[in-house]
Amino acid sequence: MERTGKKKRKTFTRRDFLKSLGGGAVGVGVASKVLGKESVLPQAGPGDPEIFSRKKISLTVNGKSLSLEVDADETLLQVLRDKLQLTGTKRTCNRGECGGCTVLLNGTPVYSCHMLALQADGGEILSVEGLAKGDKLHPVQQAFIDKDAYQCGFCTPGFIMASVALLNKTKTPSPEDIRAALAGNLCRCGNYQKIYEAVSSASETMRRA
Amino acid sequence: MKNRNPIDSSSLEYIELAKIQGTQTKPEKPAAPAEGFKYIGKATPRVDGKKIVTGAARYTHDLSFEGMLYGKVLRSPHACADVVSIDLGPALNYPGVKAAIKLKEGRVKWAGEQVAAVAAVDEQTAEEALKLIKAEYKVLPHVVSVDKAMAQGAPQVQDTGNVQELNKSNRGDVEKGFKEADLVFEQTYVTNWEVHQTAETHSSIAKWDGENLTVWDSTQAVMGVRDGLARALNMPASRVKVIKTYMGGGFGSKLGVQDFTVAAARLALETGRPVKIVLTRRESSYCVGYRPSSRITIKGGVKKDGTLTALSMKNYNSGGTGRGDGCAEPVVDVYKCPNVKVEEYSVFVNTCASRPTRAPGHVQGTFALEGFLEELAAKLNMDPLELRMKNYSIKNAGDTGIPYSTKGLEKCYKQGAEKIGWASRNKKPGGGAGKIKRGIGMASQIWWGSGVPGTLADLKIYRDGSVDVECGTQDIGCGTRTHIALVAADTLTLEPKDITVKIGNSDYPWAPNSGGSQTTPSVAPAVRDAALKAVEYLKQMASKKLNAPPAEIVLENRRFVVKSDPAKGLDFNEVVKDLRRPAVFHGERSSFPATFAFNSFGAHFAEVEVDTETGKIKVKKVVAAHDIGRVINRLTAESQVIGAITQGLSAALFEEKIMDHETGSMVNPNFHDYKVATSMDIPEMVPVFVDVIDDRLNNLGAKGLGEPPRIPASAAIANAVFNAIGVHPREIPMTPAKVLQALKRKEAKS
Numbered sequence: 023m024e025r026t027g028k029k030k031r032k033t034f035t036r037r038d039f040l041k042s043l044g045g046g047a048v049g050v051g052v053a054s055k056v057l058g059k060e061s062v063l064p065q066a067g068p069g070d071p072e073i074f075s076r077k078k079i080s081l082t083v084n085g086k087s088l089s090l091e092v093d094a095d096e097t098l099l100q101v102l103r104d105k106l107q108l109t110g111t112k113r114t115c116n117r118g119e120c121g122g123c124t125v126l127l128n129g130t131p132v133y134s135c136h137m138l139a140l141q142a143d144g145g146e147i148l149s150v151e152g153l154a155k156g157d158k159l160h161p162v163q164q165a166f167i168d169k170d171a172y173q174c175g176f177c178t179p180g181f182i183m184a185s186v187a188l189l190n191k192t193k194t195p196s197p198e199d200i201r202a203a204l205a206g207n208l209c210r211c212g213n214y215q216k217i218y219e220a221v222s223s224a225s226e227t228m229r230r231a
Numbered sequence: 232m233k234n235r236n237p238i239d240s241s242s243l244e245y246i247e248l249a250k251i252q253g254t255q256t257k258p259e260k261p262a263a264p265a266e267g268f269k270y271i272g273k274a275t276p277r278v279d280g281k282k283i284v285t286g287a288a289r290y291t292h293d294l295s296f297e298g299m300l301y302g303k304v305l306r307s308p309h310a311c312a313d314v315v316s317i318d319l320g321p322a323l324n325y326p327g328v329k330a331a332i333k334l335k336e337g338r339v340k341w342a343g344e345q346v347a348a349v350a351a352v353d354e355q356t357a358e359e360a361l362k363l364i365k366a367e368y369k370v371l372p373h374v375v376s377v378d379k380a381m382a383q384g385a386p387q388v389q390d391t392g393n394v395q396e397l398n399k400s401n402r403g404d405v406e407k408g409f410k411e412a413d414l415v416f417e418q419t420y421v422t423n424w425e426v427h428q429t430a431e432t433h434s435s436i437a438k439w440d441g442e443n444l445t446v447w448d449s450t451q452a453v454m455g456v457r458d459g460l461a462r463a464l465n466m467p468a469s470r471v472k473v474i475k476t477y478m479g480g481g482f483g484s485k486l487g488v489q490d491f492t493v494a495a496a497r498l499a500l501e502t503g504r505p506v507k508i509v510l511t512r513r514e515s516s517y518c519v520g521y522r523p524s525s526r527i528t529i530k531g532g533v534k535k536d537g538t539l540t541a542l543s544m545k546n547y548n549s550g551g552t553g554r555g556d557g558c559a560e561p562v563v564d565v566y567k568c569p570n571v572k573v574e575e576y577s578v579f580v581n582t583c584a585s586r587p588t589r590a591p592g593h594v595q596g597t598f599a600l601e602g603f604l605e606e607l608a609a610k611l612n613m614d615p616l617e618l619r620m621k622n623y624s625i626k627n628a629g630d631t632g633i634p635y636s637t638k639g640l641e642k643c644y645k646q647g648a649e650k651i652g653w654a655s656r657n658k659k660p661g662g663g664a665g666k667i668k669r670g671i672g673m674a675s676q677i678w679w680g681s682g683v684p685g686t687l688a689d690l691k692i693y694r695d696g697s698v699d700v701e702c703g704t705q706d707i708g709c710g711t712r713t714h715i716a717l718v719a720a721d722t723l724t725l726e727p728k729d730i731t732v733k734i735g736n737s738d739y740p741w742a743p744n745s746g747g748s749q750t751t752p753s754v755a756p757a758v759r760d761a762a763l764k765a766v767e768y769l770k771q772m773a774s775k776k777l778n779a780p781p782a783e784i785v786l787e788n789r790r791f792v793v794k795s796d797p798a799k800g801l802d803f804n805e806v807v808k809d810l811r812r813p814a815v816f817h818g819e820r821s822s823f824p825a826t827f828a829f830n831s832f833g834a835h836f837a838e839v840e841v842d843t844e845t846g847k848i849k850v851k852k853v854v855a856a857h858d859i860g861r862v863i864n865r866l867t868a869e870s871q872v873i874g875a876i877t878q879g880l881s882a883a884l885f886e887e888k889i890m891d892h893e894t895g896s897m898v899n900p901n902f903h904d905y906k907v908a909t910s911m912d913i914p915e916m917v918p919v920f921v922d923v924i925d926d927r928l929n930n931l932g933a934k935g936l937g938e939p940p941r942i943p944a945s946a947a948i949a950n951a952v953f954n955a956i957g958v959h960p961r962e963i964p965m966t967p968a969k970v971l972q973a974l975k976r977k978e979a980k981s
Contacts (some may be wrong), residue, residue: 028751030284057285065517084451103293108286109286109289109290109292109293110285110286110287111286112290112292112430112431112479112508113292114430114431114432114479114512115481115512115902116511116512117512117901117903119512119901119902119903120430120902122430122781139443142617144932149286150285150286151285151286151605154285156799159281159284159285162282163281163285164284166280166283166284166782166954167276167280167281167283168276169279170276170277170710170866170867172283172284172708172870173480173708173709173710173871173874174429174430174478174479174480174707175283175288175479175708176290176430176431176478176479176480177430177479178283178284179284179286182284195676201910201911201913202910203910204910205909205910207909207910208430208902208907208909209479209877210428210429210430210878210907211430211480211708211870211874211877212667212873212874212875212876212877212878212881212908213870213873213874213877213914214873214877214909214910214913215868215873215916216870216873216914217910218913
């Protein structure tokens with residue numbers, strides 16, 4: 023590893039910490055959650071730099087148990103993409119606004135760009151790479167292909183994960199359920215109608231199975 | 232050159248070259264009959280679908296190389312300033328930084344312009360290092376408002392005045408036309424800056440190997456980027472290779488080389504290591520262009536029966552520090568009108584230069600023209616569709632030019648009107664009762680999209696029966712990989728999965744940039760040509776083995792059969808195994824006759840509900856009927872249309888790049904503040920293809936589809952709003968505030 027200025031730095035202020043979250047729409051909400059009572063992190067006080075040093079965490083990613091060292095300001099997205107080379111999960115806005123980085127954490131869809139890796143400690147992550155069973159695609163994946171529910175495909179992993187989360191919970195979603203479940207994901211190519219069709223068709227397949 | 236798309240300069244250069252060499256004189260081959268196809272024209276899932284849904288499709292964002300560095304660009308915080316000095320020293324001394332370069336001398340003309348760049352071992356280090364660069368500026372007055380830039384004494388943006396002539400044309404005598412009219416009406420329509428906001432932000436990786444440069448780029452134009460890089464770096468194009476794997480949306484903003492890509496190449500040269508630059512969402516919002524704004528005033532003269540006698544159009548458009556879009560084509564071309572006068576001006580302001588944005592010029596021109604016709608129809612107390620049919624043209628240039636080779640617009644009108652329930656619209660705009668008012672409107676569309684002659688594709692057949700196609704085109708999300716596989720498979724009577732498609736590499740045979748709706752009508756005919764040549768060659772081989780003349784051999788279901796004796800035949804593989812070596816067949820997209828005009832057409836029909844208390848518009852349904860010649864793949868074609876409606880709706884209701892006049896910066900460079908349509912805004916959409924095959928255009932009779940459905944989408948929705956509330960908002964985005972203002976205008980009048 024080459025030496026960088028970042029690693030040399032001794033202090034990490036609350037302000038830096040908030041900045042590292044990206045300052046997006048829900049930045050304040052998430053940060054207060056992290057820094058507040060429900061936080062997985064110990065309370066940080068001024069002049070307490072060790073709080074933000076590297077930490078060891080354990081994650082189960084797509085069924086594999088892993089133990090890895092992460093920086094305190096590293097997002098779950100960074101860990102997935104840069105450390106684990108799981109590049110199916112995309113960095114699109116990097117501030118919790120578009121859902122391109124959606125993965126499932128203990129079955130719940132989360133924006134991995136807007137969550138610290140530390141917050142996921144001990145959790146089970148499912149990313150788009152972990153959906154298929156060998157050559158057998160998940161019904162949602164197959165339906166996205168059959169209905170052409172994508173164009174450039176960049177937002178697709180996020181949409182697929184959000185759809186899987188919906189169908190795991192709701193066996194027979196109404197059109198409104200589908201819209202609402204996908205309201206946190208942006209498809210700039212605008213293929214929403216086909217995405218609805220795919221989710222609806224996948225739900226039928228899953229009910230039959 | 233009316234049929235050539237104006238935005239692809241590299242294709243124009245190519246055509247000029249081809250003319251000199253005299254290679255563009257091949258006779259036309261008629262298009263094959265539809266019934267011969269198993270896949271073309273049907274709905275086939277993408278050949279690379281599995282890669283996309285499993286996350287295996289690798290985008291430029293996803294690529295990395297041994298020893299790769301990360302680049303970041305320092306951008307001017309000032310909208311206008313002279314760079315006094317740049318001190319890179321502190322950044323260079325920062326641990327982990329491997330190089331820092333200056334990118335600007337003299338004047339920066341917009342907030343966000345490149346000033347310097349660094350390369351470091353990771354992104355965060357590069358980001359930190361940017362803060363250490365000491366750039367001193369002499370700040371100068373700026374202007375980011377189009378109105379203010381047009382005023383006397385405004386800060387001058389370029390070396391010329393802020394208002395420059397862009398386009399002027401004249402046909403017939405408009406003054407005479409106005410005199411002949413029973414009614415003369417004038418109105419102004421405004422469109423604002425719309426940002427591409429591609430899902431994958433702009434990104435490049437540059438890697439040198441001795442004197443050869445390879446660049447992986449999120450681009451719509453591997454050939455264009457290659458040529459642009461060679462020019463910028465003053466090196467031979469033959470030593471530059473550009474590769475595009477998968478890319479996450481372009482919409483015009485990824486045509487040609489980006490300035491940061493050149494910076495990446497320079498940083499890579501200096502460090503001897505690969506350098507990757509990925510723009511942030513913020514940078515992608517304010518540094519890579521947008522659709523130019525327009526303020527179009529149309530004055531039209533019309534007879535009582537709806538016959539247009541004259542149209543004059545004046546446009547003040549702004550592409551920031553760029554020239555912006557000419558928007559006159561719909562006014563000049565689509566309706567029958569003998570007298571047309573156009574004056575268009577660019578207004579320079581201190582923002583980044585606009586870029587082509589899905590159907591440049593046509594979106595703005597169509598919003599104005601179609602809004603004008605809708606209002607004109609109301610003034611004449613005439614059905615708006617009837618007004619359009621009254622002025623239907625069969626020749627270009629408003630029925631004064633050469634005949635359209637095919638024009639299926641009338642079919643689009645008929646099928647679209649039927650599917651939206653045209654008869655149920657308000658006969659009198661705003662005539663409905665209640666506070667939530669329903670309305671139906673429509674708009675017409677014209678575009679080029681006939682493809683570029685000279686596009687090449689190589690089809691190679693290996694001795695084991697496998698087949699690949701190499702073409703220097705790129706799949707920007709439209710399904711080009713699949714289209715190539717379908718055309719090759721159908722022609723060789725194989726299956727799409729049998730075809731290995733190799734695209735997205737500037738070393739492959741030449742193809743134009745993927746812009747202007749020209750990819751499919753350029754590439755598909757070239758592939759078809761190559762495959763037809765392969766079939767002829769293989770028939771010769773089969774004829775020898777079968778002891779029958781080649782004319783007697785037919786290819787059916789991957790089998791060469793003797794026509795008179797169908798029992799006698801050889802499998803495809805049995806024939807090709809006798810090849811001495813893999814056989815390459817060169818295909819080329821041939822020219823089309825200059826005596827016809829080739830355009831695509833379409834019409835959108837929208838149904839909306841407008842809450843007259845809140846000003847909120849809800850789009851309920853859009854029917855989009857299109858004449859794009861032969862549809863290659865119905866499944867991907869539908870996606871194109873559906874996506875374009877979404878984008879048109881998004882621009883009509885939400886999208887606007889907003890500038891802070893004091894600082895000259897964009898105030899909404901993210902997805903939270905720059906509003907785009909989401910899942911909750913989507914109406915029912917009905918794509919319709921009228922299937923008018925254009926035999927003269929190319930060997931498949933196919934036109935392009937990328938742009939067409941984007942063109943009338945916003946206009947049709949605005950016209951539906953007019954039909955609902957009886958007053959036209961005349962500006963997009965039609966925010967609730969603007970709708971309420973429009974309603975006020977109506978109140979004031981009555």
